[in-house]
Amino acid sequence: SDDSSPLKLHLLIFFFNNGACSELQLHYFTLSSLVNLVRMLEVLGEEGLRSLRKKISCPAQHNISSEVSCPKPELPAHGRRLGRVFGVGHEVHFLCKPGYELIGPRTRVCLESLKWSGQQPMCRRESSFNSTENSLASFSPAAPSSSSSSSPFPGSAALSASSSSSSSSSASYTLSSSSPTSSPPSSVRPSHCTHFLGSTRCTCDVGFTISGRDNNICTDIDECRLFPLGQPGRLCVHQCVNTPGSFHCFCPAGYDLARDGRSCTDMDECENRMHNCTSNQVCVNTYGGFQCVTVECPHMKNAxxxxxxxxxxxxxPCMLGDKACTQAPNSISFHFLSVVSNMSAPRVLFRVSAARVLGDTLRFGLAGGRGRGHFSVQRSGRQTGTLLLVTPIKGPATLEAEVEMSELERNALLGRYLTKVTLFVSPYEF
Incomplete structure (x- = not known):
C-alpha cells in the first residue's frame, strides 16, 4: 500500500546506517516483512532496537554475479586481462606485453546496464604507432601503363585468332611513411563524458579510441596502419591515406576509384577519346594507360x-619458281593484349585456328619475338594452337611472341601464317 512506502524507506535507512545489512541484501525483504518489523520496533522501543539488531540476521547473500553479470570482455591482441568476476560493479584491468602500448581504458567496470564502461582497448607496437602521433603515407604517382585486353581482330581467310580474357590478381604494395610528426589538432579530441551517481562514463566518436589517464582523450585510429596493403583484408587496393576518424583510398593515374571506395577501375582512354594517337596509329587501351601502335607490313626478300x-x-602472288617468296608467310596478323603485373601462370593468352585446311598436316610453333622464355605454344585441337604464358611477368614490360602455323601436304610446305602477339604488362596487379 502507499502507507508502506515511507515505512520501507525508514527501515532501509535504519539498517543501512546501522550496518545491519548491505543495500543489495535489503532488496530481498518482502513488503509485509517490512511492515511487521516496523510495528515490532515501535513496541520494543530504543532498548529493544539494540537487542533486535544483535539478533537479526540478514538474508543469505545471493550469487548476484552469476545471475546478473556483463558478458566476458575480449582479450586485446598482444595483451592480458586481469579479473575473473564480471558481476555488476566489478572491474577488469588490461595490460600489454613488452614492446606494446595500451590504447584505450586500462580499467573497465560492469555497469547496471550489463555493459562494460568505455571501449575495448587494444595493444599497438610502440615503435610503429604512437597514440598521439599520426604519420601520413607519402607516395608519388606512377607513370601510366596497361589496361583491358583488346577484343579479337578480324581473322584471315586461312586462319582465325582469339584472345583469352585475363583476370587480375591482388596487389601487394608497401607504403613508405614519412617521419612521425605531431598530430594535427583534429586527430586528438576530448572525449564525451557523462556523470551519473558518482560515476563517469566517457566515449569517443567513430574512428577514435579512448585514451589518457582519466579516459578524457580521443585519439584517431590510423586505419591504414591497422590494415596495411600487403595483408589480407586491406582497406585499399592501391593507396590509403588516413584522415581524422576515417580514411581515403586513392588510385594511380589512368584509374578511377570504384563505387566501393576501395578498388580501382581502369579508364579506357581509347574509347573515351582521351589519347593522342594519330590517324595512322591504333590506340590500344592498357591497364592504367594506353599505347599508340603503328602497324606496318614487313619487307622481305623477293616477297x-x-x-x-x-x-x-x-x-x-609469287613469281613462278621463286622459292624464297613461297617460303615467306602467306599472311601476317597483328594482335595486342593487355595484362596485369605478376599474373599467375601458366595461362592461356591466345588461340590460333585454321579456318580451312588444304593439306594433310598443321604445325604450330614459336617463330620468334622478344621474351620467348615466357611463352609456349601447345596444340589444343586438330586445327587449333594455343599461346601460353608459362612464367609470371613483373611490369611494366612489353613482350612479343610470333606464333607460326604451317600447312603441309606430304611434308611439302603449302603455306605459312604468322600471328604477331604484343603483350603490354601493367606496372600494377589490378
Missing part, C-alpha cells in the same frame, strides 16, 4: 605485302 585491314598484311 611483298599489302595491308588488307588495319591489323593484317597479305603477301602478293
Amino acid at each position: 611483298t605485302y599489302i595491308k588488307t585491314s588495319p591489323m593484317r598484311c597479305e603477301r602478293n
